[in-house]
Each structure stands twice: as structure tokens, then as C-alpha cells.
Amino acid sequence: MRNPYTREIPKYTWYLRQGRYVRYMAREVTSLFIGLHAFLLICGLGALSQGEVAYNEFLAVLESPFYVVFLIVALLFVIYHSIAWFNVTPQAMPVQVGEDFLPGGIIIGAHYGIWAVATIVVLFLAGVF
Amino acid sequence: MSERKINLEVLRYDPDKDSEPRFQTYKAVPCQDDWVVLDALNYVKDNTDTTLSYRWSCHMAVCGSCGMMIDGEPTLSCKAFLKDYGDTIRVEPLYHFPIERDLVTVIDDFVEKLTKVKPFLIPKQPKSIEEGEYLQTPKQLKKFKQYTLCINCMLCYSACPQYGLIPDFLGPAALSLAHRYNIDSRDGGCQERMKVTATNIGVWECSFVGACSEVCPGHVDPASSLQQMKIASTVDWYKKRLMPWSKS
Ligand code: FES
Numbered sequence: 001m002r003n004p005y006t007r008e009i010p011k012y013t014w015y016l017r018q019g020r021y022v023r024y025m026a027r028e029v030t031s032l033f034i035g036l037h038a039f040l041l042i043c044g045l046g047a048l049s050q051g052e053v054a055y056n057e058f059l060a061v062l063e064s065p066f067y068v069v070f071l072i073v074a075l076l077f078v079i080y081h082s083i084a085w086f087n088v089t090p091q092a093m094p095v096q097v098g099e100d101f102l103p104g105g106i107i108i109g110a111h112y113g114i115w116a117v118a119t120i121v122v123l124f125l126a127g128v129f
Numbered sequence: 130m131s132e133r134k135i136n137l138e139v140l141r142y143d144p145d146k147d148s149e150p151r152f153q154t155y156k157a158v159p160c161q162d163d164w165v166v167l168d169a170l171n172y173v174k175d176n177t178d179t180t181l182s183y184r185w186s187c188h189m190a191v192c193g194s195c196g197m198m199i200d201g202e203p204t205l206s207c208k209a210f211l212k213d214y215g216d217t218i219r220v221e222p223l224y225h226f227p228i229e230r231d232l233v234t235v236i237d238d239f240v241e242k243l244t245k246v247k248p249f250l251i252p253k254q255p256k257s258i259e260e261g262e263y264l265q266t267p268k269q270l271k272k273f274k275q276y277t278l279c280i281n282c283m284l285c286y287s288a289c290p291q292y293g294l295i296p297d298f299l300g301p302a303a304l305s306l307a308h309r310y311n312i313d314s315r316d317g318g319c320q321e322r323m324k325v326t327a328t329n330i331g332v333w334e335c336s337f338v339g340a341c342s343e344v345c346p347g348h349v350d351p352a353s354s355l356q357q358m359k360i361a362s363t364v365d366w367y368k369k370r371l372m373p374w375s376k377s
Contacts (some may be wrong), residue, residue: 001143001145002144002229003144003145003263004144004227004228004229004235005142005144005147005150005151005227006227006228007224007228009224009225009294011294014290014293014294015290017201018340019200020201020338020339020340021290021338021340022172024290024336024338024339024340028336031337039288087354088337088356090351091342091352091353091356092353092357092360093357093360094357094361096268096271096272098268099267099268099271101271102273120239123216124325
């Protein structure tokens with residue numbers, strides 16, 4: 001007689017079952033910081049639109065130890081996520097040249113190249129050079 | 130050739146007698162150096178316990194029927210060399226599927242989902258037989274060839290936590306096969322498939338854990354096809370709204 005047995009998946013601890021799930025959850029959880037940082041940037045834009053006084057106030061708030069620590073942590077996670085994303089771009093965006101596909105390393109390398117150029121442009125606009 | 134004694138801890142389930150699965154250990158199974166886990170199971174079935182049930186056929190990673198959890202990892206048991214494991218090996222049926230008996234799972238859910246994505250050629254311009262075959266260049270073939278290599282072994286479903294948590298999710302193999310036809314130069318069924326694949330039980334349920342591609346024995350890389358389908362679905366969404374006159 002058929003009587004198939006269904007195993008339950010532990011709802012809150014499923015990701016402890018395999019190392020790769022833990023790494024995935026780490027990625028998911030740390031992305032919260034990316035979201036919060038993006039929100040902070042929008043607040044900054046909002047302050048900017050309200051004039052110099054409001055913007056300077058916003059900048060002053062960012063200098064508090066809490067925000068300095070937050071920004072450092074967010075920066076580390078942004079770098080981590082950028083690298084993680086670059087590493088999967090060959091899967092999401094394969095490029096076929098002639099019959100063959102471009103080696104993944106070239107696609108990943110191109111992203112790092114664009115990242116470097118964008119960073120230099122931003123630093124230039126910020127008056128660092 | 131030298132012999133090694135292996136303990137096999139196998140999850141057993143007899144639907145007639147058991148209310149839930151239980152582990153049974155086959156102690157000191159005499160194994161040859163070059164054996165795979167499937168050989169050890171076959172030894173047990175031939176010599177110790179004829180009631181042990183599991184699926185297999187080709188013994189060469191082609192038929193896709195021998196997938197099991199081996200030490201917690203979805204693996205083809207005919208490809209799992211004993212030399213890569215310790216002296217005690219834990220063998221369970223594939224996760225995320227109901228257990229029919231012992232290591233045999235019920236995969237009806239996958240078969241149903243597979244039919245939903247229309248995994249067959251829907252010709253762009255239907256031709257009569259007299260008009261000849263649908264031609265394709267080697268380049269066009271290579272574009273999707275990787276996705277034809279799926280052997281329906283279900284390791285990806287077993288590895289995918291999204292499928293485990295949200296059983297409605299169409300899952301990696303079925304969606305990859307849809308993608309295989311979507312990017313086939315002879316096919317014109319992409320829009321039709323998108324009605325199912327570009328939904329929140331389709332590619333949008335995938336959160337790119339990537340486990341499917343890590344366990345895939347055929348290097349199909351299902352995760353890649355799902356990400357490509359997300360991009361296609363996004364482009365399609367914008368196209369329909371920004372350029373309603375264009376035919377996708
Ligand atoms: S027995 Fe055919 S894939 Fe393992």
C-alpha cells in the first residue's frame with residue numbers, strides 16, 4: 001500500500017543544515033545594511049534639497065560615532081556584496097562571441113574595471129585630485 | 130585491490146509498517162577501493178538485506194535515477210566514490226520529496242511542473258514535413274546546449290531551500306528546461322512560457338542561493354538560466370509598458 005512520508009523542514013533553522021545555506025543567509029542579512037545605507041543616502045538628498053543649513057545638519061549627524069561605525073560596516077558589506085555579485089555575473093550575463101562564450105574571468109574583470117573607473121570619476125568629482 | 134569496511138547508515142521507511150522513517154546501520158560492509166556508494170548499497174541488497182529499496186539503472190551518471198543525500202549532500206550514488214568518504218556514510222532519500230519507501234522518493238510534483246513549462250519546441254513558423262527541417266547553425270545550438278544536458282536527477286530540487294520552503298516553486302530543472310527552449314533559435318514559445326515562468330512561482334521565487342548549480346552533476350548550471358530568465362522577464366515587463374506597440 002502506498003503511504004508516502006513527508007519530512008518537515010525546520011522553519012526557522014533550515015539554513016543550519018548546510019554550510020552553503022549559512023553563507024546565503026549571511027548574504028541576505030548583510031544586505032539589510034545596503035538597504036539602510038541607500039535609505040541614508042536618500043535622506044541626504046532630501047536634506048540637500050532643503051538647502052545648505054539642512055544639509056550641514058545632516059553631515060553633522062553623520063559624524064557621530066554611531067554613524068561612523070555604521071558607515072564603516074556598511075562599506076565593508078557593500079564591498080562584500082559587490083565582489084559576490086561580480087563573481088556571478090558570468091552566469092547571469094553570458095556573452096557569446098562567435099560560437100564560444102567569453103570566459104567568465106573576462107566578464108568579471110570588466111566589472112572590476114568599470115568599478116575602478118567609476119570610483120576614480122566619483123573621487124575626481126569630489127575634488128580629491 | 131584492497132578491501133575496506135564501511136558502515137552504512139541508511140534511512141529506512143516501510144509504508145506498511147513504519148509511522149516514520151528510521152535509521153538502520155549496516156555494519157562493516159566489505160567494499161572495494163574503487164567502489165561508489167551505489168556499489169555498497171548493491172552489496173547490502175545482494176548479501177545482507179533484500180528488502181532495501183532504492184532506484185538506479187545506468188551506474189554511469191547518465192540516467193539520473195540514483196540521487197540520494199550522502200552525508201547530507203544531494204549526490205548521485207553512482208558517482209560518489211567511497212574513497213572520498215569516511216568509514217561511516219549516512220545515506221538518506223533526497224530532501225524535499227516525500228519518501229515512497231527507503232531511499233525511493235515520490236517525484237510526481239516535478240513531473241507535473243515540467244509539463245507546465247511546455248518543455249518542447251513551439252516553432253516560430255510552423256512548417257509542414259514537406260517544407261523540410263528547422264535548420265540551426267552550430268552557434269545557435271551552442272547557445273542552449275548546456276541546458277539540454279539535464280538528466281532530471283532532482284539533486285537541484287533537493288539542494289534548493291526555496292523549493293523546500295515554498296513547494297509551489299517550479300524549481301531549477303523545470304525552469305532551466307523552459308529556458309533551453311526560450312533561447313533556441315527555432316522556438317517562438319517564450320511569451321507563452323512566461324505566463325508561468327515569469328511569475329512568483331516561477332523565476333521570481335528564486336533568490337539565487339546557487340545551491341542547484343553546486344550540486345548539479347551535469348554542469349547544467351540551472352542557477353544561470355534562472356538569472357537570465359529574470360533579466361528577460363524584466364526587459365519584457367518594461368518593453369510592454371514603455372513600448373506597447375513593439376511585439377516581443
Ligand atoms: S545509476 Fe544512472 S545516474 Fe546513477
